[in-house]
Amino acid sequence: MAIGYLTVQARTANESIPLANVQVRILDDQGNTVYVLTTDESGETQTVPLETLDKRFSQNPYYTGIPYVSYNVLAQAAGFNWIHVTDIPIYDEETALLPLSMIPMQESQRTPLQAELPIGGPAVATDEPHRQEGPEQTVPLNGQMPGSIPKEQTGTTSNSRVLRQVVIPNPITVHLGSPSSTATNVQVSFPDYVKNVASSEIYATWPEASLRANIYAIITFALNRVYTEWYRNRGYGFDITNSTAYDQAFVYGRPVYSSISRIVDEIFNQYVRRQGQLAPYFTSFCNGTTATCDGLSQWGTVTLANQGLSPIQILRSYYPKDIEIVQTDVVANVPSSYPGTPLRVGSTGLDVQTIQTYLGRIRKNYPAIPAITDPPGSFQESTRAAVTKFQSVFNLVPDGIVGKSTWYKISHLYTAVARLAELDSEGNTLGIGTIPPSSVLRQGSRGQDVITLQYLLDVISKYYPGIPAPVQDGIFGSGTLQSVTAFQRTMGLEPDGAVGPATWDALYRTYQGIGQNVPSPDPGTPSPEPAPGPAPNPEPGTITYTVQPGDSLWLIAQRYNTTVEAIKRLNGLTGDLLTIGQVLKIPATQTPGYVEYIVRAGDTLWTLARRYGTTVEAIVALNGLTGDLLTIGQVLKIPDAQSTGYRQYTVQPGDSLWQIARRYGTTVSVLMSLNGLTSDALSVGQVLRIPV
Numbered sequence: 001m002a003i004g005y006l007t008v009q010a011r012t013a014n015e016s017i018p019l020a021n022v023q024v025r026i027l028d029d030q031g032n033t034v035y036v037l038t039t040d041e042s043g044e045t046q047t048v049p050l051e052t053l054d055k056r057f058s059q060n061p062y063y064t065g066i067p068y069v070s071y072n073v074l075a076q077a078a079g080f081n082w083i084h085v086t087d088i089p090i091y092d093e094e095t096a097l098l099p100l101s102m103i104p105m106q107e108s109q110r111t112p113l114q115a116e117l118p119i120g121g122p123a124v125a126t127d128e129p130h131r132q133e134g135p136e137q138t139v140p141l142n143g144q145m146p147g148s149i150p151k152e153q154t155g156t157t158s159n160s161r162v163l164r165q166v167v168i169p170n171p172i173t174v175h176l177g178s179p180s181s182t183a184t185n186v187q188v189s190f191p192d193y194v195k196n197v198a199s200s201e202i203y204a205t206w207p208e209a210s211l212r213a214n215i216y217a218i219i220t221f222a223l224n225r226v227y228t229e230w231y232r233n234r235g236y237g238f239d240i241t242n243s244t245a246y247d248q249a250f251v252y253g254r255p256v257y258s259s260i261s262r263i264v265d266e267i268f269n270q271y272v273r274r275q276g277q278l279a280p281y282f283t284s285f286c287n288g289t290t291a292t293c294d295g296l297s298q299w300g301t302v303t304l305a306n307q308g309l310s311p312i313q314i315l316r317s318y319y320p321k322d323i324e325i326v327q328t329d330v331v332a333n334v335p336s337s338y339p340g341t342p343l344r345v346g347s348t349g350l351d352v353q354t355i356q357t358y359l360g361r362i363r364k365n366y367p368a369i370p371a372i373t374d375p376p377g378s379f380q381e382s383t384r385a386a387v388t389k390f391q392s393v394f395n396l397v398p399d400g401i402v403g404k405s406t407w408y409k410i411s412h413l414y415t416a417v418a419r420l421a422e423l424d425s426e427g428n429t430l431g432i433g434t435i436p437p438s439s440v441l442r443q444g445s446r447g448q449d450v451i452t453l454q455y456l457l458d459v460i461s462k463y464y465p466g467i468p469a470p471v472q473d474g475i476f477g478s479g480t481l482q483s484v485t486a487f488q489r490t491m492g493l494e495p496d497g498a499v500g501p502a503t504w505d506a507l508y509r510t511y512q513g514i515g516q517n518v519p520s521p522d523p524g525t526p527s528p529e530p531a532p533g534p535a536p537n538p539e540p541g542t543i544t545y546t547v548q549p550g551d552s553l554w555l556i557a558q559r560y561n562t563t564v565e566a567i568k569r570l571n572g573l574t575g576d577l578l579t580i581g582q583v584l585k586i587p588a589t590q591t592p593g594y595v596e597y598i599v600r601a602g603d604t605l606w607t608l609a610r611r612y613g614t615t616v617e618a619i620v621a622l623n624g625l626t627g628d629l630l631t632i633g634q635v636l637k638i639p640d641a642q643s644t645g646y647r648q649y650t651v652q653p654g655d656s657l658w659q660i661a662r663r664y665g666t667t668v669s670v671l672m673s674l675n676g677l678t679s680d681a682l683s684v685g686q687v688l689r690i691p692v
Contacts, residue, residue, distance in 0.1 A: 002051070002052050002053060002054045002055065002092035002093070003049045003050070003051065003052065003092070003093070004049070004050050004052040004068075004069075004090035004091050004092055004093065004094050004095070004096065005047050005048065005049055005050065005090075005094070005095040005096065006026065006047070006048055006050055006071065006073075006088070006090060006095070006096045006098065006255070007044060007045060007046075007047045007048075007095060007096070007097050007098070008024045008026075008037065008039070008044070008045045008073060008075070008098045008100060009039075009042075009043050009044045009045075009097065009098065009099050009100060010022040010024070010039045010043045010044075010075055010077065010100045010102055011043045011099070011100070011101065011102070012080070012101065012102045012103070012104065012463055012518060013416070013420055013462045013463055013518070014416045014462055014465075015394075015413060015416065016365060016413070016416040016417045016420050016462070017365055017420075017518060017519065017521065018039075018041065018042045018043030018044075018365065018366060019039060019043045019077055019080070019102055019519070020039055020040060020041045020042075020043065020519075021038055021039065021077070021078075022038065022039040022043070022075055022076070022077040022080075022100075022102070023036065023037075023038060023075070023076045023077070023604075023606070023607055024036070024037040024038070024039065024045050024073060024074070024075050025037075025073065025074040025075075025076075026048065026050070026071055026072070026073055027071065027072045027073070027074065028071060028072075029069075029070055029071070029072070031072075034048075034050065034071070035048050036606065038652065040368075040652060041366075041367060041368055042366055042368045042393045044393070046684070047095060050069070050071060050090045051069060052068050052069040052090045052091060052092055053067055053068055053069060053092065054092055055067075055091060055092035055093060055205040058091060058092075058203040058205045058206075059203070059205055059206060059207075059302060061288075061289050061299040061302070066121065066125075067203070068089040068090055068091050068092075068121070069089075069090055070086075070087045070088055070089055070090070071088050071090055072084070072085065072086045072087070072088065073085045073088065073098060073100075075100050075102070076112075076607070077102060078517075079104060079105055079516065079517030079518075080102040080103060080104055080105060080112065080517060081102070081103045081104075081105055081112045081113040081114065081115060082112050082113070082114040082115070083100050083102065083114070083115050083117065083253075084114055084115065084116050084117065085098060085100075085117045085119060085253060086116065086117070086118050086119065087118055087119045087120045087121075088119050088255055089119070089120075089121055089122075091203065091204050091205050091257065092205060093205070094204050094205060094257045094258055094259060095257065095258040096255040096256070096257055096258075097255055097256050097257075097258070097261065097395055098255040099253070099255070099256075100253075101253075101465060103115070103463060103464065104463055104510075104513050104514045104516075104517040104518050105513050105517055106506075106509040106510050106512075106513035107508070107509045107510075107512035107513045107516060108509065108552070109509075109513060110600070111600075111632075117252070117253035119251055119253070119254050119255070120251070122199070122200055122201055122202055122203060122249070123200060123201050123202075123244055123248075123249040123287070124201060124202050124203065124287045124298045124299065125287075126287075126290075127290045127291070128244055128245075128291075130244050130245075130248070130284065130285060130286045130287075130291065130293065131244075131245050131246070132221070132246065132247060132248075132282075132284045132285075132295075133246065134224070134225070134228070134230055134282055165278070165328070165330055166223060166227055166271065166278065166279075166280060166328045166330065167226065167227075167328065167330045167331070167332055168190050168223075168268070168269050168328060168330065168331040168332065169190055169226050169239060169332055170189055170190055170331050170332045170333045170334060170408075170412065171187040171188055171189050171190070171193075171333075172187070172188060172189075172190050172193050172222065172226070172239050172240065173185050173186070173187050173237070173238040173239045173240075173468075174186050174187075174188065174193065174238065174239070174240055174241070174242055174250050175231075175236070175238040175240070175241040175242065176241075176242050176250075176252060177241065177242070177243060178241060178243045178245065178246065179231060179234075179236060179241055179243075179246060182489070184465075184466035184486070184489070184490075185237065185238050185466060185468065185486070186252055186465040186466055187465065187468070188465075189412055190222075190268060190331075191264055191265065191268040191405070191408070191409075192256075193222065193250065194215065194218055194219055194222070194264045194268055195256040195260055195261050195264045196250050196251065196254050196256060197218050197222075197248050197249060197250050198211070198214065198215050198218055198256075198260045198264065199254055199255065199256045199257055199260055200248075200249035200250055200251045200254055201214065201218065201248060201249050201298065202214050202298055204257035204258075204259050204260050205259075206301070206302050206305070207302060207305035207306060208259075208263075208305070209301075209304075209305035209309060209310055209311050209314060210301040210302045210304070210305035210314070211259060211260060211263055212263055212267070212311040213296070213301045213304075213305070213311040213314040213315050214285070214296070214298060214301055215260070215263055215264060215267065216267070216270070216271070216272055216283070216311060216315060216325065217272070217283040217285050217295075217296050217315070218248060218283075219267070219268065219270065219271050220271040220272040220273075220280045220281055220283040221247070221248055221280075221282070221283045221284070221285075222239075222240055222248070223271050223280040224279065224280040224281070224282050224283070225239055225240045225247065226239050226240075227279055227280055228279070237468075237482055248285075252465075261395060262397065265396060265397070265405035266405065268405070269327055269328055269329065269331065269404070270325055270326065270327045271325070271326065271327075271328070272315060272319070272323050272324070272325055273323065273324060273326055274320060274322055274323055274324075275322045275323070275324055281319060281320075281323055283295065283296065283315075283319065284296070285297070285298060285318075286298070287299055288300045295318055295319070296315070296318040296319070297318065300317075300318075301314050304317060311325075312324075312325060331408060333415070334408060334411045334412065334415070335411055335414065335415060336351075336354050336411060338404050338407045338408065339351045339407075342401050342402060342403045342404075343355060343379055343401070343402040343407075344379060344384075344400070344401045344402070345379055345380060345381070345383075345384050345400070346379060347379040348377055348378050348379065349377055350377065352377050352378065352379045352383070353376045353377040355383070355387070355402055355407070355410060356372050356374070356376060356377075356383060356386075358410050358411065358413075358414035359372060359383075359386045359387070359390060359410065360372060361414055361417060361418060362390070362410070362413055362414055362417055363386070364417070364521045365417050365521040366390075366393060368389060368393060369386050369389045369390055369393070370382065370385050370386050370389060371386070372386050384400040385400070387400050387401070387402055387406065388400040390406070390409075390410065391406055394409055394413070396409060416462075417521075419462075420462060423455070423458060423459050423462070426455060426472075427455065427459070430451065430452060430455055432452065432455070432456070432511070434508070434512070434575070434577065435508075436501075436504035436505060436507065436508045437449045437452060437504060438501075440498060440499065440500045441453055441476055441498070441499040442476065442497060442498045442499070443476050443477070443478070443480075443481050443497060444476060445476040446474055446475055446476065447474060448474070450474050450475065450476050450480070451472060451474045453476075453480070453484075453499055453507070454470045454471070454472040454473070454474070454480060454483075455472060456507045456508070456510075456511050457469065457470050457480070457483045457484070457487060457507070458470065458472060459511060459514065460487065460507070460510050460511060460514070461483065463514055463518070464487075464490055464510075466486055466489075466490055467483060467486045467487050467490060468482055468483050468486060469483065470482075470483040481497045484497050484498075484499060484503070485497050487503070487506070487507070488503060488506075491506045491510070493506060512577075516577075516578065542570065542585040542586060542587060543560075543585075543586050544583055544584065544585055544586065545560070545583070545584045545586050546582070546583055546584075547578045547582040547583075547584065552576070552578065553567055553568065553573075553576050553578065556584065556586065560586045560587070560595065560596070561596055562586065562587045564576075566587050567584060567585075567586060567587075570584075570585045570586075570587060571584050571585055594622060594637040594638055594639055595612075595637075595638050596635055596636070596637060596638070597612075597635070597636045597637075597638050598633060598634070598635055598636075599630045599631060599632055599633060599634040599635075599636060600632060603630055604628070604630065605619055605620070605625075605628045605630065608636070608638065609648075612638045612639070612647075614638065614639045614647070614648055615648055615687060616628070618639045619636060619637075619638060619639070622637045622638075622639060623636055623637055647689075647690050648687050648688065648689060648690065649664075649687070649688045649689075649690045650685060650686070650687055650688075651682045651683065651684055651685060651686040651687075651688060652684065655682060655684075656680070656682065657671055657672070657677075657680045657682065658680075660688065660690070664690050664691070666690065666691050668680065670691060671688065671689075671690070674689045674690075674691060675688050675689055
């Protein structure tokens with residue numbers, strides 16, 4: 001058997017917030033667990049090898065079987081809904097990167113929902129032909145429109161308009177269905193869109209020249225849709241669909257592959273046009289085996305690449321001979337344009353200072369990125385180290401050089417994290433409370449309640465990809481209406497666009513759930529992982545507890561055999577709202593040696609053991625269990641670290657004894673003595689005793 005690889009990334013808020021300690025199970029097609037992984041502080045699992053088929057099968061157009069092995073992934077995190085991704089293709093010698101966009105649970109939601117994301121093979125393997133409509137625009141290089149363009153030439157009506165320049169849309173809005181369907185729209189960055197489409201259309205194992213030719217066609221097709229405003233001219237609120245009957249394949253949640261990702265990062269702003277014209281050429285394509293067309297043959301590109309043709313030669317085999325590949329440096333919605341020259345050690349100036357500033361802000365959310373200590377505007381070793389780590393975290397070539405792809409990724413992420421911080425500030429200014437307004441709002445409404453509505457939708461849109469953010473202007477216009485109806489559909493409400501009691505309630509439950517369950521970025525040094533169990537040295541007659549995602553006063557009271565009133569009185573609380581990381585005093589009513597825990601949806605013995613610094617075996621023995629099956633509401637005794645004098649810790653990728661000792665306020669020599677170690681070498685999965 002051949003070997004492929006899989007890495008999983010769990011993040012939320014458009015990648016702005018990485019989620020550590022997400023349990024990721026990788027299962028085979030029979031449902032057997034192959035790996036149980038945990039995400040690190042950057043929200044990423046280790047890369048694991050998986051058996052698959054030799055890549056020659058996916059390079060042969062006549063092979064009738066499935067040329068890869070599929071796997072499934074189940075992701076579970078406290079305070080977040082689960083994600084179950086099925087039928088993930090793993091290719092020989094390719095690393096599949098699976099992005100998981102985790103959705104926070106709503107306030108008072110006791111059971112996580114589970115999103116099912118079926119992936120499947122690429123479109124080139126199906127019998128469904130592409131029926132792409134829309135001949136190329138013919139616009140001179142000066143950008144001036146002719147007086148009249150025949151409909152049969154443009155594919156649009158005579159009063160349709162096109163943009164004056166070719167712009168990389170950032171983000172691009174994709175409709176997940178046919179144009180007239182009520183399917184969801186999602187917004188993704190343009191490079192991520194291209195990577196997804198290429199991974200959804202063709203095999204990542206194809207020759208380099210074939211991959212590049214297909215990716216040029218994919219980029220150009222999308223830019224043609226944007227440039228001609230093909231759908232927006234027809235009154236739609238999106239740029240392109242994911243229906244191969246109209247456009248090109250895009251599968252929300254699909255993994256992207258290393259060979260495709262590397263090429264897209266290099267050429268995402270390059271496109272095909274005819275000489276003397278500005279417009280992106282209409283690069284239609286089909287698979288070339290079960291379906292043929294006037295455009296590019298996807299399988300045919302493999303044959304031509306194997307014959308030694310270059311990407312442009314392959315493209316000219318299917319499109320006019322006068323086509324050329326050009327570049328646009330106009331990218332929408334970025335705070336600073338790429339300077340045109342890569343930044344590296346020795347570079348100086350304002351562009352370097354800009355990148356240093358952006359990375360400094362991103363580091364608050366991604367503490368694995370090292371601090372920059374170089375003088376502002378001077379690209380030295382600490383800047384290189386920060387750039388290299390950023391590239392590693394975001395799957396760019398980790399060369400420490402800020403080229404085009406790195407510049408735009410840093411800019412994109414900076415914009416996202418800075419906007420989240422702005423929203424936090426706006427929420428404090430607006431004084432968003434716990435009780436929704438009593439007004440009923442609809443299109444045409446104005447005033448403070450509309451501003452509150454728009455703010456809530458703006459926050460929620462960062463965590464729910466299918467909900468667009470409205471402009472916060474206090475006017476309930478068409479943009480706010482679109483956002484409201486998308487929210488209502490997402491929540492299973494009647495999408496009537498009117499904001500009454502049911503919609504207000506859903507908005508507040510969703511907003512409060514985000515506040516309760518999403519970890520706040522640490523603006524300083526990374527803090528140690530909080531222990532959800534009792535903390536050391538509590539006041540006499542009490543234990544202390546650190547609030548975790550998904551907690552409520554009722555759940556904590558049940559867990560520790562006390563009452564909500566007792567906890568509120570002991571902590572001077574006047575309401576029921578808790579924040580993640582908040583430390584509570586709990587009346588010490590537990591039997592010495594253990595705490596009691598009520599099983600919740602998503603709990604497993606493994607996650608409970610890790611959460612409470614113990615082992616599965618210890619929980620099984622204390623409770624007299626004969627198997628690992630748990631039921632919701634079951635009461636478990638969990639060994640209390642205070643009674644043993646130590647907690648247990650499972651070694652994670654990248655750990656060292658020095659890091660663990662520093663994290664838990666002890667020393668390397670104490671750890672070695674307590675665990676009987678004769679060297680400082682550790683192995684992933686090793687269980688260590690940590691002094692309380």
